[in-house]
Every structure is written in structure tokens, then in C-alpha cells.
Amino acid sequence: MSSAAFVIIAIFTLAAALAAATLRKLMHAALSFAAALVGLAAFFFLLGAEFVGLALVFIYIGAVAVLIVFTILLTRRDVGEDRGFNWAGVIIALAVFCGLTWSILATQSISIVAPHIRALTVKRIGEALMTGYVWPLQCVGVLLTAALIGALILVMEEKR
């Protein structure tokens, strides 16, 4: 059952990613990108990493996709119009893909059987964050608070 699910999700994700790369309208591409991220999240679910999948949906669909869509809407005039085909982008994408594939195939460790890993529950992630990774977590928290305050200052009404 899980291999059938894998194939379905893989086809969906690849189709969405391909659509994101090739669709003529920029907004369609952005929405397809969001769909591809849903497929990625489904992969994480399939692998038993629920938290990672949920975080992916939360951050990338709920925030990043909306951010991208708004950026397109607010910065470009040709939102609804067709875009041209970017050959340089195709070449770079192909180069990156080939490089990654080559490096993955050239790695020895891929043939080694992975050790048995305990299920990645939310509780374990929480414990790890609250014991071993308190410092990085707090630093990220401070950084995000600073970003939040910065955003508030940017949009604050100027005093006259």
C-alpha cells in the first residue's frame, strides 16, 4: 500500500514541480509550486515524520507560498500575462540536477542498510529542542522577534 501511495505522491509532486517550472503564467507557476510542496509534505507523512511534514505545510503553504504570491502581485505588472522561456534557467537547473544525481550515485553510503530509527514523534522533537538544542532555539527565537519588531517599525505610521 505504501509503495502505491509513494508512486501516486511522486507523480503528483513531479507533475506539480514540472508545472511550476513550465507554466506560462507566473501566478499559475507559484500556485503549482505550493501544490508541489503539498506533495513533499505527503512524502514526509509517508516516511513517518509527521512533524516535519506538518511544519512544511505550515510554513511553506501558509506563509511562504502566500508571500511569493503577494510578491508577484505587488511587484510585477505582467501578473496575468505570459512569460517568456528562460533557457539559462533550464541549463542551470539541468546542471544542478545532474550534479546532484552524480554526487548521490557516487556516494558509497547509499548501499549501506540504514540503521533502525525510532519513530520521530512530536514528543521526541520537543525533548530534543528543550534539552540539547535550547541555545539554537533561543537564538532563532530572538532573531524572529527582532524580525517581527523590524516589520512593525517598517509599517508604523510616521509621526507628523
Next chain:
Amino acid sequence: MSKSIDQVFVNAKQWLLSWLAGSPTWLIQVASILINIFMLLAVFLTLFALISVLERKILARMQNRYGPNRVGPFGLFQPIADGIKMLIKEDIVPERADKIVHFLAPVLLAAVAILTLGVIPYGRNMASFTIDGGILFFFAVGSATELAVFMAGWASNNKFSMLGAMRAIAQMFSYELPLIITVLPVVMVVGSLMPDRIVAAQAEYTFGVVPRWFVFTPWGAAAFILFFVSGLVESNRTPFDVPEGESEIVAGHMTEYSGFKYATFFMAEYLGMFAVSGLAATLFLGGWHAPARVLEIVPSYIWFFLKLSVLLFVYIWLRGTLPRTRIDQMMNIAWKFMLPMAFTCVIAAAVWHYAGRGLRGWLWSLFVIAIVYSALSIVLDIRRKFAPRVYRFAE
């Protein structure tokens, strides 16, 4: 006896699945999933039909008129008539609209609402699916609502739609913060993101009388009110239905929708309302637990739907009572009042926990909330500006 009535639906599902005994495991899994999906849709779409007519009835009662009373006894068959009407209406898609996205937006919105309904436990052993991070799932999937609303607004290629979508997204983003942060104290106290565990943690009774629902602690009460108001905004209900304020921007992001697509938007709004109310009942009102030990003979799902109905009635009541707020007032209260209060709830819950979860903790957390609440009110009152409103961008 009461136990078998309590588990009648669970047993019925087991009985149905026993017909498949002997077939491969994946078939049984798929059948089990399909039964869950079917039940979820059947129950909540019926509830949607019922609530839509009840809402009109209750609103009519509040406005001193009769409301729908022509179709069937007491107008109860009104939703069927409405459904038929919506189905045979012409489906108008604007010439300049983006056809595909225009079609997908209501579908996505309804799908998100139905998915969020799935994690809520409706009774003992009755949840459509149980995952480790159920609460997180609720908000993660729910955050796709903004994208769906944007799709509706953008694809319609209409100024009113776009403006309405912008308003909707602005208010949803602003109120998602208090909505999620008010859930944190419950998650902290229970130590789990699973709705089942959260319900189980509210099982016992203090002094044998008062149920241990989180709403009976000071932080729980404050968080419940904040959660409820944020939920009101998230489901675009009056008094926060600014995105579809018909006197200002026609119907917001739904302007260019007609026929069954409009009905789908309507349905998604109601399903979202059920989901938020159901989560509020799960988190703060003890889920499917009975309010007293004697009443535990009444099946658990009846308690859940009773609590849900009370919350839905409050939604309708507020719609009949309050005028629409202005968008700047709404944003002000979200960022200046609700967000600090939500953080206070987190702190108060921590105080409650470390003071021993007893009477002492109760009083201390009440103290924390009262101090912050009064300080915030005083500061906001002093800084209130009485000057006439200035339109920055329309001068």
C-alpha cells in the same frame, strides 16, 4: 448498557468491517478510511443544512419576524430547496477570469475545512483520524485557507474580489497568531499535541463536582474567550465579516461566484466554523466529557455535539446582535490587545502549573491575568486618540 450506546458507532464500523474479514489488509484499511470519510461528510453536511436553516430561524426570531416557514414543517426542508436552487442556477464565470484557478479556489477552501474537521474527537474512540500532532495538523492545514481566498480574489479579475481577498488575508493572518498562541497553554499543560490526550486530561472532577475542563481555570477562561473571538474572525463571521461587507465591497472574494460555487464558499465558511468551535470544545470545554459524574450515562458524542451547538448558537447570537467592525479597529485589537493577552495566558498557565495546579495556582494565575488585563486596558485607554480619522492614502 450505557457503554454499548456510547460505542454504538464504533461497533457499527467494526461490524461493517467484519464483512471484509479474510481480505487483504490494505483493502480493510481503505474501507475503514472510506467509512470515516463518509461519516464525517454525512454528519457535518447534515449539520450544515440544519444550522443554515436554524440560523435563519434564530436571526428571524431576534429581528421579530418569522423566517423561513414555507417548505416542510417549520421550514425545516428549506436547505433541500436551497440546495436544488443552487444546483440549477447558472454558473457564471467572468470572461476575463482565470478559469482554472477560479474553479479550484472554492474546492480548496471546502477541502481544507473538511480536513480540519477530521482531527477532532467527536466521542470516545471517535475521531476520523488520529495523528501525533493533531492540533498542529489543524492549524497547518487551516493555513491553506489564506491561499484559497487569495486564489478566489485574484482569479476573479475584479477589484472588489481582490480588495475583499486582501482584507480577508490581512485579518486571517493577524488573528491566526492569537488563535495559535491561545492553544499553547493547553498544549503546555497537557504535554501533548494529540486531541485525544487533551480530552483525556480533562476527564476528572475537582472536589468530585466541578469538571476539570480548562475553561474553569483563569488562564483557560481567558484563552477560551480569545480563541473564540479569533475563531470568529477566522471563519469570517459577523461582527468580523469585513472581507464580505456587502455595503462596501459587494461580497469580497465571492463577488464573481454564482450558483453552486457560491454555495461551496458558504459551505466552507460553515464547516470552518464547525471546526473552530469543535476545537474550542475539545481544548477548553472538555471535549466529549460529561459535565457531571451522574450525567456520564449519556453517550459521549451527544455531549460533544451539545457543546458544539451551544458554541454555534453563540455565533448566531453574535451575528444577530453586533454591527460590523471597521477593519482598522479589528487590526488594532488583534495586535495591541489580543496578542499580549494570548502571551499572558501562556505565562499564567506556567504559573498555574508551577504553583501546584491547586487553589494556590488558580489564584496566582488569576492574579497574573488580572494585572496584565488592567494594565493593558489602562495603557490602551490613555493612548486612545480622539482625533478625526485620517486617510493616509486617499488624501
